[in-house]
Amino acid sequence: MASKICNLAKNKEIKFVFKQGRASYDKIIGVRAVFNNKDRNRATIIVGLKVSKKAVERNKIKRRLKYIIWPILNKKTKNNHDIIIIALPPIKDKKFKDMKESVTSLFKKLRIA
Secondary structure, three states, X not given: XXXXXXXXXXXXXXXXXXXXXXXXXXXOEEEEXXXXXXXXXXXXXXXXXXXXXXXXXXXXXXXXXXXXXXXXXOOOOOOOEEXXXXXXXXXXXXXXXXXXXHHHHHHHHOOOO
């Protein structure tokens, strides 16, 4: 089993990614990424109250997105990134397959995977 994904937890790190990172969005997901000097990829997932007022639904979306990005980010790559994944309100009605296609296409656009 691969190691756990490191989280971007500090507010200043998240602000840096929003300020300096490259962005790519589609109808259900947005991705922002910037290179880091660490030895691994770090990520965080943002699912706001606009997506759903219910914490159960927001957490379900977070779990699905973590499951999708885990194999991609745990690959041994030379280029390491700080990544923020932003769930947009239409994601609530999408299936897992649609989420996976969206994330992989956005990662390819940003040359993360």
